[in-house]
Amino acid sequence: MSQSSLKVLYISHSHPPDEAPLENMGGMQRVSMQLVQALVDNSTVEIQTIIQKAPWKGIEWRTLLFLLKLRRQIPQVIDSFKPDVILFSSMVTASMARWLKGKVSVPMVTINHGQDVTMPYGWYQKHVSKVLDALDGVISVSQATRQACIDRGMDPGKGVALPNGIQIQDLLPMDADYMNPAHVEQLLVLEPTEAVEEIKVLKRAAKKELGEHVNINLLDKPVLLSVGRQVPRKGHAWFIEKVLTQLNHPCHYLLVGDGPERETILTAIHRNAEALAERHIHVHILGRKSDYWVHKAYTAADVFMMPNVKVEGDMEGFGIVLLE
Incomplete structure (x- = not known):
């Protein structure tokens, strides 16, 4: 790996379990898995991942425990891997940005997809606004998703719309x-x-x-x-x-x-x-x-x-x- 490689710490809560991928695969999961593989294959990128592999059933409780563990894992990986950027797979894992802000000097960026921005709970909408404020960059999968972020207080200059792609091959x-x-x-x-x-x-x-x-x-x-x-x-x-x-x-x-x-x-x-x-x-x-x-x-x-x-x-x- 070249010394000039971009070092990415990628964090996701939504990969399917190895033993049952078909039963737990959606569009977001497929994109995340292909993104990881694309970064692994890119000679200009060095990637370290923290990924939860879990089935749909019980995902809410599993993710809560995963986020709690991240409070310990992320500082440890930052200390050992020294990433240039932290990339979260969605607004769910990007929740950690609120806690990390001021504790780390690594830029934090998230991808967001739609529902992870717009879930209609008052407490969650207040949380989303604070997460968007804590992040250094936001990559939305569509212009509509980016606009939803702006509607929730995101500085337009912080976010870009980058439509999804797939590895058709x-x-x-x-x-x-x-x-x-x-x-x-x-x-x-x-x-x-x-x-x-x-x-x-x-x-x-x-x-x-x-x-x-x-x-x-x-x-x-x-x-x-x-x-x-x-x-x-x-x-x-x-x-x-x-x-x-x-x-x-x-x-x-x-x-x-x-x-x-x-x-x-x-x-x-x-x-x-x-x-x-x-x-x-x-x-x-x-x-x-x-x-x-x-x-x-x-x-x-x-x-x-x-x-x-x-x-x-x-x-x-x-x-x-x-x-x-």
């Missing part, structure tokens, strides 16, 4: 039989009619394979798809009740993912069963799927749906599935 192997960078490059040099035919071939093959995997005939109707953690702001139940029931075209609507909104989604399906049946619209909750099947679903889909709705204090800062 990690998600789409070059030899995979679905849309990937190799296919995109190939399609760019094809005539439009040829490109359409190539896409049709890939889409039909993906529908057949995914359909066999989930025991559904996906070749008989157009496929609509939503992917993501099932929480109120994602709008899945709203979409079923307010949009699908108004369509006059048969289709499959696939939902990939899981979360606390699952029962509400099931209720919306049952409550509108007659209207959906009349229109030959079938809703399928597929649950969690590996990256292979998620991207097979992306290829099979005729329309990707991201029906976010406004939820008080729970903004969608940046939907990673849009990039995928």
Whole structure:
């Protein structure tokens, strides 16, 4: 490692446990893990991490204990590693900035995502304002998230909007039989009619394979798809009740993912069963799927749906599935 390397102490509370990554992986977790790997691979950066790996269940109590331990760990790592900057993965771990301010001379920067800024609790909103004041820099994943920080008293000069990115190569192997960078490059040099035919071939093959995997005939109707953690702001139940029931075209609507909104989604399906049946619209909750099947679903889909709705204090800062 070069002596001129930037030394980064990265702190996160939200990586999935090694033994169950799929069950505990969301967009924020994926971005954090890929960010760590990118920093590790960067020859101009030397990185030291303090990371909690924990499942969704009980994350609140685990994180509280994690933050308490950080009061001891961070000064020790600063003393031994001597970082040039401390980078927090969210406003949750950035809470430590309030305690560290005046105790350390290392610049403190956080990434923030949306909900970690806007959670609608009076005590938390007062806390967020004080955390923003204690930090030296703020990286927001969208302009909307940056504006939410400014609305809470952040000096605009302290914060920047840096949209999320993903390592697409990690998600789409070059030899995979679905849309990937190799296919995109190939399609760019094809005539439009040829490109359409190539896409049709890939889409039909993906529908057949995914359909066999989930025991559904996906070749008989157009496929609509939503992917993501099932929480109120994602709008899945709203979409079923307010949009699908108004369509006059048969289709499959696939939902990939899981979360606390699952029962509400099931209720919306049952409550509108007659209207959906009349229109030959079938809703399928597929649950969690590996990256292979998620991207097979992306290829099979005729329309990707991201029906976010406004939820008080729970903004969608940046939907990673849009990039995928």
